[in-house]
Amino acid sequence: MHATCDVVVLLSGTGSNLQALIDSTQAGDNPARIRAVISNRADAYGLQRAQDAGIATAVLDHKAFEGREAFDAALVELIDSFSPSLVVLAGFMRILSGDFVRHYQGRLLNIHPSLLPKYKGLHTHQRALEAGDAEHGCSVHFVTEELDGGPLVVQAVIPVELEDTPASLAQRVHAQEHQIYPLAVRWFAEGRLSLGPLGALLDGQALAASGHLIRP
CATH class of the missing domain: 3.40.50.170 (Formyl transferase, N-terminal domain)
Structure with missing residues (x-):
């Protein structure tokens, strides 16, 4: 325990x-x-x-x-x-x-509705569609002084469908947020997740720049 x-x-x-x-x-x-x-x-x-x-x-x-x-x-x-x-x-x-x-520092997490570092700020779903992206998703990251710019912990990646609208994309991204945010919080609570001088660590190992990737 x-x-x-x-x-x-x-x-x-x-x-x-x-x-x-x-x-x-x-x-x-x-x-x-x-x-x-x-x-x-x-x-x-x-x-x-x-x-x-x-x-x-x-x-x-x-x-x-x-x-x-x-x-x-x-x-x-x-x-x-x-x-x-x-x-x-x-x-x-x-x-x-x-x-x-x-x-x-090191104990502040945020979730953002894009595959950071893409689309910091607002209107992320609209921007992903306008760019013609094949994939979109959401990111949990440690917060630093750079807006939406801290080390990534976990990202959920979903395909963008031909008929997607900002609303339909937002709905699917939300569903993934509800999976990965509790996961990241649990990792932190269990002592598995921390912020090191060079980025996020999971079980003592440096995470990739994109964090832990999940493709539902």
């Missing part, structure tokens, strides 16, 4: 990835435990999902702060009150300051 790994999840929206994490952590042998869910939006449905699962919630409205640094400082204080080993970004629609990212 592994020691419990306390996790804080940050989100701004519906929290479908949070739900996948909740479902996976309720499996008896998973050492990850979600201690709290924090949102910058009081109306985020993800907060309801957390409450339904008996998880503590908190709202920190970014509009109540003078600038990003002040908000991030308050957010660090709030997160650290739960003493997490891992902080998970699950649709948290804020660009985080360098100070915040450095504070959680």
Whole structure:
């Protein structure tokens, strides 16, 4: 048995990835435990999902702060009150300051709906279709100060179908997000995943630049 790994999840929206994490952590042998869910939006449905699962919630409205640094400082204080080993970004629609990212160096994960380093930022499904890509997918990565640029942990790769629209592609990518994010969190909780000076390590071995590839 592994020691419990306390996790804080940050989100701004519906929290479908949070739900996948909740479902996976309720499996008896998973050492990850979600201690709290924090949102910058009081109306985020993800907060309801957390409450339904008996998880503590908190709202920190970014509009109540003078600038990003002040908000991030308050957010660090709030997160650290739960003493997490891992902080998970699950649709948290804020660009985080360098100070915040450095504070959680090696224990801050994000998921992005593209095969990074392709399509950092927004509208990833539309951009993949416009580029005529044969494959698309999603990526879990450690967060560094470069937006969507930290070392990759795991990617799920799916084929792009001829009739795909941004909506249909988004739906299939979402389904993969719900598989690979709980997997990465579990690896971290079990002590198998870490961030070394040169990139992500799984079981002490350096992962490829693309991370661990999964082709469903």
